Amino acid sequence: MISLSCCFAATTHSGEDTVRVKPHASEPDIHPTVLWFAAQAVPSPQWTAVAHDGLRFGMRWQATPLLYSFGINRKLSPWRWFIVEPFVRQSGSVEVFCSPEYVNLEDQYGSRWAFRAGLRGYIPFWQHGEYLSGSLGSSYFMLGDTRGVSYEAGVYFFAGIVGMQTTYSPSLSEAPWTFTLRLRYF
Amino acid sequence: MNKLSVAALMLLPALLASCNAVRSTGAAGYRNAAGVFSTPREVAGKITRPVRQDARLAVLWIGHATVLLQLDDRFILTDPNLTPTVGLFSKRLVEPGIDPANLPLLDVVLVSHLHVDHLSYGSLDLLEKRMKQLFVPEGGLVYIPNYDFDADELKSWETWESEGLRVTAVPVLHNGWRYGLDDAWMKRSFTGYVIEYKGMTVYFGGDTAYDSTLFKETGKRFPRIDLAMLPLAPINPREYSKARHTDPREALQIYRDLGARWIVPIHYDTYPESLDSLGEATATLRAGMAEQKLTGNEVVILEIGEQRVLIPKRDGFSAGE
Numbered sequence: 074m075i076s077l078s079c080c081f082a083a084t085t086h087s088g089e090d091t092v093r094v095k096p097h098a099s100e101p102d103i104h105p106t107v108l109w110f111a112a113q114a115v116p117s118p119q120w121t122a123v124a125h126d127g128l129r130f131g132m133r134w135q136a137t138p139l140l141y142s143f144g145i146n147r148k149l150s151p152w153r154w155f156i157v158e159p160f161v162r163q164s165g166s167v168e169v170f171c172s173p174e175y176v177n178l179e180d181q182y183g184s185r186w187a188f189r190a191g192l193r194g195y196i197p198f199w200q201h202g203e204y205l206s207g208s209l210g211s212s213y214f215m216l217g218d219t220r221g222v223s224y225e226a227g228v229y230f231f232a233g234i235v236g237m238q239t240t241y242s243p244s245l246s247e248a249p250w251t252f253t254l255r256l257r258y259f
Numbered sequence: 260m261n262k263l264s265v266a267a268l269m270l271l272p273a274l275l276a277s278c279n280a281v282r283s284t285g286a287a288g289y290r291n292a293a294g295v296f297s298t299p300r301e302v303a304g305k306i307t308r309p310v311r312q313d314a315r316l317a318v319l320w321i322g323h324a325t326v327l328l329q330l331d332d333r334f335i336l337t338d339p340n341l342t343p344t345v346g347l348f349s350k351r352l353v354e355p356g357i358d359p360a361n362l363p364l365l366d367v368v369l370v371s372h373l374h375v376d377h378l379s380y381g382s383l384d385l386l387e388k389r390m391k392q393l394f395v396p397e398g399g400l401v402y403i404p405n406y407d408f409d410a411d412e413l414k415s416w417e418t419w420e421s422e423g424l425r426v427t428a429v430p431v432l433h434n435g436w437r438y439g440l441d442d443a444w445m446k447r448s449f450t451g452y453v454i455e456y457k458g459m460t461v462y463f464g465g466d467t468a469y470d471s472t473l474f475k476e477t478g479k480r481f482p483r484i485d486l487a488m489l490p491l492a493p494i495n496p497r498e499y500s501k502a503r504h505t506d507p508r509e510a511l512q513i514y515r516d517l518g519a520r521w522i523v524p525i526h527y528d529t530y531p532e533s534l535d536s537l538g539e540a541t542a543t544l545r546a547g548m549a550e551q552k553l554t555g556n557e558v559v560i561l562e563i564g565e566q567r568v569l570i571p572k573r574d575g576f577s578a579g580e
Contacts, residue, residue: 097412099398102444109440146400146410159438160402200380201404204347231347232438259440 098148103156112258117238119253121176124246132175133253140168144197156259159232163202167194176216181247183217191223195233203232214242221245227255234258299343299351302564307361309566310334316459316485316570320561321356323529324377324465326488327566330456333424334363336390337452337463337488338371342381345530352537353529356564365390367426371465372449373402373437376530380404394419394426396450402437415450416480425455429477431467433503453481459570462487462517466526468502469509474516486569487519490526491540493533500533507544511551511558521569523559 116132123129140153144164153161162168171190179185191212199205208227214220221244229236236255243249309327311317317329324338341355359382368390370378383393383406393410395403403410413419413428420426428450435441435448454461462477462484478484489510493500500506505513507524514522526532527540541560548558559567 097397097414097417098400099412101398101401101441104444106440106443108443112440144404146403147405148410149401158401158441164404203380259438 098146100150101158103153103158105156109156109259115256115258116175117253117256119174119251121178121248122250122252123178123181123248129177129248131177131251133172134174135170135172135257137168137170140166142166144201158259159234160201160203163195163206163229163233164197165195165202167192170210170212172212178216178248182219182245187214187216189214189223193225202229205230206233208238216245219244229255297350297352299354302354302356305564306357306566309357309361310363311566311568313572314568314570315457315572316461317566317568318486318488318523318559318561319357319566320523320525320563322351322353322563324371324490324526325355326463326523326525327357327362328454328461330424330454330459330461333366333456335454336362336365336368336386338377338465339368339382339386340376340379341385342379345376345379349530351530353563359385362386362389366392366421366424367454368393369426369452369463370395370399371431371451371463372396372433372435373399373445374466375437377466378402378437392421394428394452396428396435396448398435398445398448413450414447423456427453427455429453429462430473431465432470432473433466433468451477453477453484455481460484462519464489464513466490466503467505467513469505469512471512471516474513478517482518484517484519486521486523487514487517488523488525489513491524491544492527493535494539494543495534507540508547510544511547511553521557521559523561529563
């Protein structure tokens with residue numbers, strides 16, 4: 074643990090500072106574990122609506138190279154790299170994300186795989202986002218020779234472990250809408 | 260049990276109760292699962308004015324590990340849990356023993372650890388305008404949102420003092436995660452507390468397993484503990500719970516180790532407690548009391564919503580009212 078001696082000054086009834094031992098604000102010693110890697114490997118299932126052909130099943134993985142939390146306690150660092158505690162994300166944050174995706178759109182766009190990177194903001198709705206939160210974001214994607222911008226919105230439950238995202242990609246005229254059951258644990 | 264399972268169970272205590280019910284062939288599991296759909300029992304005659312002019316030390320059990328303490332003119336609340344559920348779905352069996360609007364201005368609020376039944380955001384939201392200072396265990400601040408009140412961590416054996424009110428974090432044996440996977444780095448984010456004011460000393464055990472070394476050491480450092488508030492449950496399944504939770508007999512042993520004058524049992528019969536039956540904790544406690552020849556003079560079993568004056572103003576050291 075890294076202990077930071079914070080600028081603590083207890084205010085008593087009279088406003089007098091009578092602290093005997095200054096309390097601490099400890100930065101969490103976050104580090105990757107086998108379980109964390111295993112959790113990141115779990116894909117989120119998704120379905121892309123293809124014109125005249127119904128829904129195509131796909132999968133999405135997500136990584137967070139950088140996140141700034143504005144919900145975390147102000148005495149602690151708001152920055153996270155890759156490993157993000159559910160509260161730190163869902164209580165309000167902006168993240169840079171990247172997502173490899175299996176999209177099963179080879180017949181339309183010449184590839185079964187897509188990659189996207191973007192920016193997403195989380196907004197807490199209930200119990201500081203732990204019970205319910207939402208997100209808005211946009212990303213740049215590559216699918217075969219097709220490139221474009223996507224816009225997305227999401228809603229999340231249970232500290233963000235389960236959620237639903239809708240992604241709209243106007244440049245994919247044959248398959249602009251994707252619906253993702255977002256599963257994410259740290 | 261792996262951490263993923265633990266996290267899911269922690270976030271969905273209702274699911275835990277249900278899963279346990281399915282696994283268990285005993286009636287308790289089914290009763291607990293059924294409790295998810297029942298209405299919490301009302302507390303008759305709730306106290307509306309908890310500030311006691313006649314008390315030096317008064318204790319009001321609000322339910323689970325939530326206790327309102329009065330030490331003369333100071334008010335301390337432990338592990339505030341005032342919401343209808345924890346973890347979204349797990350419903351209370353009994354409503355909170357006081358309307359939060361009737362709580363006095365709180366000098367200090369103590370959170371023993373970060374599990375959803377002890378760190379309740381909904382409850383802190385309710386208390387935000389009527390509390391001054393929150394303490395959490397080492398490493399716990401990461402899960403405390405930004406509130407109007409101040410929030411800080413206390414490591415074991417560290418003491419904070421303000422105008423004669425002293426709060427010391429003391430070691431207990433539990434676990435510090437909130438989401439499961441964070442157990443890898445939140446190795447010390449659980450604690451008990453000792454509160455001292457004007458010659459009175461109160462121990463709050465939060466949630467703990469039994470470790471005689473820890474409690475005897477605390478008893479040695481605080482040789483005049485008046486009141487120990489100690490958890491009784493969950494008792495079952497014992498092979499799983501033993502490393503995390505005391506059962507009533509172990510709670511009595513902690514009371515002995517601490518050398519306290521009174522024990523007030525907490526953390527039972529407020530939410531479904533794993534496979535425990537309603538009343539099982541107090542029945543086991545009473546059996547333990549009989550074995551150890553303890554009476555109601557030492558073991559103060561409160562109803563949810565009941566307040567007891569342990570040290571009245573008129574008489575420095577008479578038990579009860």
